[in-house]
Amino acid sequence: MTEARLRTLVALSDTGSVRAAALRLYVTESAVSAAVSALTRDLGVPLVRRVGRGVRLTPAGTVYAGYARQVLGLLEEGRAAARGAADPGHGTLRLAAVTTAADQILPELLASFRTRWPDVELTLEVGPRRQVWSSLAAHEADLVLAGRPPSDAAATVLATRPNELVVVGAPDVADGFSPARTPWVMREPGSGTRASADAYLAEREVAPPRLVLGSNGAVIAGAAAGLGVALVSRDAVGAELAAGRLVVIDMPGMPLDRPWHAVAGAAPTPTTLLFVRHLLNAPAWTAPGSR
Numbered sequence: 001m002t003e004a005r006l007r008t009l010v011a012l013s014d015t016g017s018v019r020a021a022a023l024r025l026y027v028t029e030s031a032v033s034a035a036v037s038a039l040t041r042d043l044g045v046p047l048v049r050r051v052g053r054g055v056r057l058t059p060a061g062t063v064y065a066g067y068a069r070q071v072l073g074l075l076e077e078g079r080a081a082a083r084g085a086a087d088p089g090h091g092t093l094r095l096a097a098v099t100t101a102a103d104q105i106l107p108e109l110l111a112s113f114r115t116r117w118p119d120v121e122l123t124l125e126v127g128p129r130r131q132v133w134s135s136l137a138a139h140e141a142d143l144v145l146a147g148r149p150p151s152d153a154a155a156t157v158l159a160t161r162p163n164e165l166v167v168v169g170a171p172d173v174a175d176g177f178s179p180a181r182t183p184w185v186m187r188e189p190g191s192g193t194r195a196s197a198d199a200y201l202a203e204r205e206v207a208p209p210r211l212v213l214g215s216n217g218a219v220i221a222g223a224a225a226g227l228g229v230a231l232v233s234r235d236a237v238g239a240e241l242a243a244g245r246l247v248v249i250d251m252p253g254m255p256l257d258r259p260w261h262a263v264a265g266a267a268p269t270p271t272t273l274l275f276v277r278h279l280l281n282a283p284a285w286t287a288p289g290s291r
Helices: 003-015 018-025 029-043 059-086 099-116 129-137 171-175 192-203 216-224 234-243 270-280
Strands: 048-051 054-057 092-097 121-126 143-146 156-161 164-169 184-186 210-212 230-233 260-264
Touching: 003 018, 003 029, 003 054, 003 059, 018 029, 029 059, 054 059, 059 092, 059 270, 092 099, 092 129, 092 270, 099 121, 099 143, 099 216, 099 230, 099 234, 099 270, 121 129, 129 143, 143 270, 156 270, 164 171, 164 234, 184 192, 184 216, 184 230, 192 230, 216 230, 216 234, 230 234, 260 270
Parallel strands: 092 121, 092 143, 184 210
Antiparallel strands: 048 054, 143 260, 156 260, 164 230
């Protein structure tokens, strides 16, 4: 039950085909099939089944792939911890961030960190809220930058930063704004901002028209173009507000307080803590419990 075989099963689970898994791993299709067959013999239960010309994981295969993902994540975390313990400035750091944080919060932080610690090996995963918290749970990320962690997450909050959600629109849209009739431009389901917008509208028992766009940038551009109003982080629209392309619409209960959180697992690696110390020297970031 080798690391390579576990990686093969996870790749097959992620891609859904032997060919795609082989391309991801830079191996032959026969090597993928052989690795899965060896795991099947080790476990004594079928992990895949034929579906047409392809294969699909069985329920047992799906369950085991989840454990394999965590094992591989722990191995990577262990390697990062060992390298960081020897020298944090030469360790590895796997960051994961929701889209708004990656667009608005991280670029300057990463640039200044790289200037100070050029030998740290950095990777960044950007995705919706559910994805980044899943990466932390599976030990595939050392540090997550997102909103508040899920209540059931095994997480250590290391730093927070204020984040206000505001409703914005183009000036002419704001002039004729109606909570029930003006369209709302929204992110896709699974986005934390989308969940906040849905909850806000439901609480006020209004159901305006919705236009779903696929990225934070598209939502902001759509609002600036007059497609409707949008609930966004004030951090994300500073330039548009300053230029007058967007204005903040005064609404009951606004702005919403949704602070950013920098969150690690139960045992942050030394290189993770090195980045967090850098983070805490940046404007507005504070350690939990500090004023």
